[in-house]
Amino acid sequence: MPKKIITVKCPFCGSEKVSKNGHNKTGKQVYNCNNPECNHHNFVEEYTYKAYNPEVRQQVLKMAVDCTGIRATGRILGISKDTVTAILKKPKTGRGR
Ligand SMILES: [Zn+2]
Structure with a gap:
């Protein structure tokens, strides 16, 4: 079995073109959505996980x-x-x- 890879998707547009953008105040990983058509340019990992x-x-x-x-x-x-x-x-x- 290969290592489990969690693909991070933007919870708003579903794009997988995301990049890490440091951490927020509560220490959660923040991602940047690189989809130019997406209105939400950054989001927190937990949102993605829970939304899916x-x-x-x-x-x-x-x-x-x-x-x-x-x-x-x-x-x-x-x-x-x-x-x-x-x-x-x-x-x-x-x-x-
Ligand atoms: Zn997006």
Whole structure:
């Protein structure tokens, strides 16, 4: 088995063209998105990880059903409200990719 490589993707545009950009105040890895069409030029690793975590996705969808606000959902799950919005906009339908 090769070493597990975690591909970092921009949580906002999905681009893999990202570069490391130091750490933020809380010591988390900050990345720069190199996609010129992306409005979010940097993001924190944890956001990416959680946004692509199916369990978090489930939680977000569940909390939306319970009418938890987007901001509250993000705060509770530790993800950005943009990520929450992105998840809610793209519910898993099981078709397509
Ligand atoms: Zn991006």
